[in-house]
Amino acid sequence: MPAGLVISAPASGVGKTTLTLALARAWRNRGLNVQCFKSGPDYIDPAFHAAATGRASVNVDSWAMDRGTIAHLVGRGTDADVVLAEGSMGLFDGVAARGVSGTGATADIAEMLGWPVLLVIDPSGQAQTAAAIAAGLRDYRAGVRLAGVVLNRVASQRHEDLVRRALNDAGIAVFGALPRHAEISLPKRHLGLVQAEEQAEIDKLIDEAARFVAEHVDLDEVLRSAASWSPQPAANGMNVTPPGQRIALARDAAFSFIYPHMLEAWRAAGAEISIFSPLADEAPDASADVCWLPGGYPELHAGKIAANARFRGGLRAFADTRPVHGECGGYMVLGTALTDADGIRHEMTGLLGLETSFAKRRMHLGYRLAALAAPMPGHQVGARLRGHEFHYSTIVAQPDTPLAVVHDATGAVIAETGSRRGQATGTFFHLIAEDR
Structure with a gap:
């Protein structure tokens, strides 16, 4: 039975994509089948997911898609060992007016699928306040469950200790802490990341990210935090008419x-x-x-x-x-x-x-x-x-x-x-x- 997990954060630019790719490749290197999805309207990240896992990734979107379509799309994870849904922007960020099945927020997908959320927290310029942010995200919406936190870009061991203590006091699990590491930064341009197909060294970059994350994050604990998931049969597939034969x-x-x-x-x-x-x-x-x-x-x-x-x-x-x-x-x-x-x-x-x-x-x-x-x-x-x-x-x-x-x-x-x-x-x- 697959284990499902949502990767999210308080905001954009915190490291969701890098962590998603690193976890996917690290588990794949251990012999697990990993299926990724992208929550929200992003046509660049799925290609990175495919490069990391060897399996095609697709978008799921609560503003544009109904529950039947989302169920149909995530059904491809049935034969996987681990299923990761990478969020967009912050966990609860969507539009003001509800769409087909939600506002487009990552939290919609987490609640709909019953998958816990792994938060990526960048505590740069703060310490204990990072725990307050994580606790606020944990408690904001009853149907969304927090699995734990991975800290990204910690400045020092002392910095990490301060943040860890505060998170532990708040009852939030810390699965690992990543020091700053420029070698795993993904290049960007004005519409987002430079596309995977344009990066000749993308495989080496993902391998280095997987090595680095495996060194600093307890992969077994993260995997145990994921929810056992039994996909429900979709009543219908995509409602799409091809533009031609x-x-x-x-x-x-x-x-x-x-x-x-x-x-x-x-x-x-x-x-x-x-x-x-x-x-x-x-x-x-x-x-x-x-x-x-x-x-x-x-x-x-x-x-x-x-x-x-x-x-x-x-x-x-x-x-x-x-x-x-x-x-x-x-x-x-x-x-x-x-x-x-x-x-x-x-x-x-x-x-x-x-x-x-x-x-x-x-x-x-x-x-x-x-x-x-x-x-x-x-x-x-x-x-x-x-x-x-x-x-x-x-x-x-x-x-x-x-x-x-x-x-x-x-x-x-x-x-x-x-x-x-x-x-x-x-x-x-x-x-x-x-x-x-």
């Missing part, structure tokens, strides 16, 4: 932000996926019946994309007769032009009139609920789509027919409506699920 999917360093569960759902529904690389100047497969451009980092490769005539011409020819859809970065590439952070304007494919700029960055972040005013691949007019938007681009022009009426998680209408022109459509949000 044969999908040409852009996939490279500029186009990689797509949720793994979406690709799995497309394949499970019988769709075939044909990969092509715009950065390698490849055009979409001529035998495909739809083309999909995910988000990613087109702003870091805008000059190359603009110069790749075979890709641009092939995509335009494809769109003459078949649907093309772009999400976020893919949407920007379907537009007329993209201005990079240096203020250089690059021509894009021109399938849509959208023009965006990174010269003056502005963060757009949050859940999105879109009611389609026009069809897009896989979804008809009136469909209600749930997704998440995260980018730093500014809209210079968005002249085409709006694709949807889009609301944020509070119900407020937002300006990023998406666009439609001919066979081309695009959205700034990344699709997570469709309302049933």
Whole structure:
């Protein structure tokens, strides 16, 4: 029977991902099968999970998904020995208004699955106060159970002793304390971690993190703190209609932000996926019946994309007769032009009139609920789509027919409506699920 555990923290940037990867690899090195999940809308961390465990990881999201979908997705952990769900932001951080089955908080998943929470606490700049924070998180919500704490970035043995004593006095187990160790820091950029597939040394980094954590954390005690978990059969699977029978999917360093569960759902529904690389100047497969451009980092490769005539011409020819859809970065590439952070304007494919700029960055972040005013691949007019938007681009022009009426998680209408022109459509949000 698998043992389930949620890895969370009081805030972002404390070390959840590093600890998750280290525990997963350390237990895998001991011969255990480890399954990871990511709570919340993050399309980067699952690839790191897969690198650490050798098993595909997917997102579970209480704002966008119902309980049946979450049960279906976590069911893949049935044959594992250990199941780890890595949280996002702080343990109770979600949106103000409830979504399908919760607010998107990691605590929703912990309570729903009955898994205890392993807290990562960074006591930098404090000592006994760290225990007060941990105790507050333990007592904040009755249905969420705390397994214990791992301290990260402790400054000295004296510092560790002060924090440990306070946590012990509060009745909170301390499974270990990690000194500062730069060698296991994961590199970052403006949308989060540098992607796993871009890091040639990722396997060595995870191995070093596993060695370091095994040296400082009682892995046996952590494992004993996890809850025995008997997955409940899901009444239904993913409610996802593939955008086509044969999908040409852009996939490279500029186009990689797509949720793994979406690709799995497309394949499970019988769709075939044909990969092509715009950065390698490849055009979409001529035998495909739809083309999909995910988000990613087109702003870091805008000059190359603009110069790749075979890709641009092939995509335009494809769109003459078949649907093309772009999400976020893919949407920007379907537009007329993209201005990079240096203020250089690059021509894009021109399938849509959208023009965006990174010269003056502005963060757009949050859940999105879109009611389609026009069809897009896989979804008809009136469909209600749930997704998440995260980018730093500014809209210079968005002249085409709006694709949807889009609301944020509070119900407020937002300006990023998406666009439609001919066979081309695009959205700034990344699709997570469709309302049933």
